[in-house]
Amino acid sequence: MKCIVITVGPKQVAKVVCDIWGFDDYYGSDYEVVHEExxxxxxxxxxxEEKIQCLKDYCEKNVIxxxxxxxxxxxxxxxxxxxxxxxxIAINSSSKVRENAMYAVDTEDLRDILKYIT
Incomplete structure (x- = not known):
């Protein structure tokens, strides 16, 4: 199983999350950094739309x-x-997001979504 992060947030933060939690890859918005700030x-x-393209590219590259x-x-x-x-899976999300997902979960523990994945 592969696990990647695709976020509108800073790719610099996504990289840290991947490094800490062992995700396989990451994509995120490129925020300007000057003098390490x-x-x-x-x-x-x-x-x-860019998230979809990132996912398509990753799937194609990894034959998924x-x-x-x-x-x-x-x-x-x-x-x-x-x-x-x-x-x-919508997690801790608005009703609009929930309506578009197969499953919806309110939790502070990501492990709670595992029952929907396996």
Whole structure:
């Protein structure tokens, strides 16, 4: 099983999360950093359509069928990924996001989604 992060947030933060938790890869928005500090400028934004493209690229590169993928998300930019993947889980999300996912979970512990993945 592969596990990747695709976020609208800073790719620099996504990298740290991947390094700590052992995710296989990451994609995120490119936030400008000057003198080791975020300036607040977003150089390259990863929105809903870009998230799909990141996922497609990853699946193609790793010969993975999107039907075998599980999208987990909490925001409206995750909805297109929910539709693209075989399973989808909304976590701590709004009703709009929940309505577009196969499953919805409110939790502080990501392990609670495992029963929907296996």
């Amino acid at each position: 975020f300036t607040g400028t977003i150089v390259n934004y990863i929105g809903a 069928n999107p039907e075998e993928c599980v999208a987990v998300g909490d925001g409206s930019t995750d909805i297109p990924m929910f539709r693209y993947c075989g399973k989808s």
